[in-house]
Amino acid sequence: MPVPATPQVEASLIEAFSSVQGEGTLVGCRQIFLRLPGCNLDCRYCDTPFAATSSCLLEDPPGSNEMLRLENPVKLEVLTTIFRRWYLEAPGAHHSFSITGGEPLLHVDLLCDWLPELRQMLPIYLETNGTLPDPLERLLPDLDWVAMDIKLESQTGLLTDWELHRRFLQLANRTDCFVKMVVGEETPALELQLAAELVTSVSATIPLILQPVTVDGRVGVSTSRLLEMQRLISGTHSNVRIIPQTHIFLGVL
Secondary structure: OOOOOOOOOEEOOOEEEEEEOOOHHHOOOEEEEEEOOOOOOOOOOOOOOOOOOOEEEEEOOOOOOOEEEEEOOEEHHHHHHHHHHHHHHOOOOOOEEEEEOOOHHHHHHHHHHHHHHHHOOOOEEEEEOOOOHHHHHHHHHHOOEEEEEOOOHHHHOOOOOHHHHHHHHHHHOOOEEEEEEEEOOOOOHHHHHHHHHHHHHHOOOOOEEEEEOEEOOEEOOOHHHHHHHHHHHHOOOOOEEEOOOHHHHHOOO
16 A cells, blocks of 8 residues: 655745735735745746745734744744734734745645645635646645736746646636736737737636836836736736735835
8 A cells, every 4th residue: 555645744934924915806915924935937027035045034923024033944833823823813814824935836745735724724825927737736625816927928038838827727717816917118919918818718707917017116117008008908808907016015025
């Protein structure tokens, strides 16, 4: 008989903190963020530190911006004890857990063990670059929301794999999902149209978010250009929204 897999009870994390979701359809909701290391892409606009570290930064108390250091790897039991205390001290304050990175789906084995435990406290929201459909499928039973990126070549400097994104979105659509794509002044109409066609081919109701690139803490795309982008693709996909990185303006994590 095969030997049963041993659950992963500890993991190397980058940080865990309480903050306001600044992107996508849950913007404004307060979440507990768990940031995992590593990414399978190297987007040129990325401003998120995701290299593995020897210790994990833990904000405590939540919302204080006061950080403790926990040596990696961190035990799940340690984190759940802290998060349960947060819940008891402020019931209803947090909407969900945000599992983010880097690219958290690189840690699918870990998440298969951790998410059922975390989900006993709060729903699970996954932030992902939308390029790893097989790991996503394994996690679907424990996911409530999927925030999926479409990585546009004009912004990332990497070739967009449209078919891979399509496969991913077909799976993500089994949850409450939306698609986000970072756009710049130079984003061509063809990329926008391909993205709109892709999302519509899966479901006409999936929100498609145009997220203007952030440059030096400011929106890096003019309002007129953003409205023109929305106009260009609204005939193909009517559920198009323009949402910048609002947490930048709030000055929160």
